Amino acid sequence: MKLRTVTLFLSSLSLLAQAHAAGQTELPSAPSASQQGQREKAAPPAETPMPQASVQVPASSSKPDAATPAEQNQPAKAGTGSTSSSPLGPGPSDDDSITTIRSTVNEVNVVFTVTDKHGHYVKDLKKENFKVIDDSKPAAEIRSFHAEANLPLEVGLLVDASNSVRDRFKFEQEAATEFLNQTIRPKYDLAFVVGFDVTPEVTQDFTDNTERLAAGVRSLRPGGGTAMYDALYFACRDKLLKAQHTGPVRRAIILLSDGDDNQSHVTREEAIEMAQRAEVIVYTISTNLSGTGRHGDKVLERIADATGGRAYVPFQINEVSNAFAAIQEELRSQYAISYKPADFVSDGRYRSVEILAIQKGLRVRSRHGYYAPSP
16 A cells, blocks of 8 residues: 555655646746737827828729829728737727728819800800709709819820821921910920830920920921821820829810821820820810811810810811911910719729809810729
């Protein structure tokens, strides 16, 4: 019996020694949920501003560009009550659905012109004279309305420098130079010059210096094929859509060409879509002086109409100057309206827009729609 008792005693000592050794290697226990909640209340994580996306919506996007431009804030999410110990701050918790704050501002800006039955610009109208139809539904709210005679301009001059316009190229250069001198206001407006044949070439980047713009026009030399759609796509995507500005602007492109494209990699409709995303109004001036209504003139008309601009078809070389003068007058005779669409969804699809004048006999010309921001 004594031997058995000693054996049991020694076994007990062995088990105690093993338990003691295991206890020294065990990790500290995690704090309870109540303890961690108290720590978070005592030292809450610093708040950081949520990123906001600025989206431009076609007028003439747009994209975008574009532009003018509407800034839209994407839904922002802020969570509290996290149990995460990450150095980057608290992560989402099970209560996110309760504490999430979403803020979405959907606002569309449209620039348009109004003419009477004689084609004269009407410049003294008020917000009450119009109604807006967005995606076949009346706008939920008109947020602003004003004449835009003095809003800063961002203008791209696209000049066809292919062999097909060689015989009248010098006169067109002079008319374009005069237009820029009369339109671009120093320290207020900006313009750039692109010549195109097979590829677009920027001969003068954004500037308010009319002498530099004139030099950019004079440096153009005709030769090669015609990639008009590529040039329009490039000017909208790589110049106007990416342009940085601190406030609202009006974006316009003056496209001087015969409309005959034989070298582009993008299609006509792809070029139009990029102009709509960049919110660009495209004015076209045909260099086809035959007066026969060629296919190229129809192409130019399609581009101008889809973006809210106007197509000019001079029948004589000296009428090119008159077309530039008419565009200049229109740029100083526009309205801008900002509204909130009804049932707006950020799904990336194209939404139609129609600005209607309540008074009979008035004609409104604007872009036909825009692309909603993607989700």
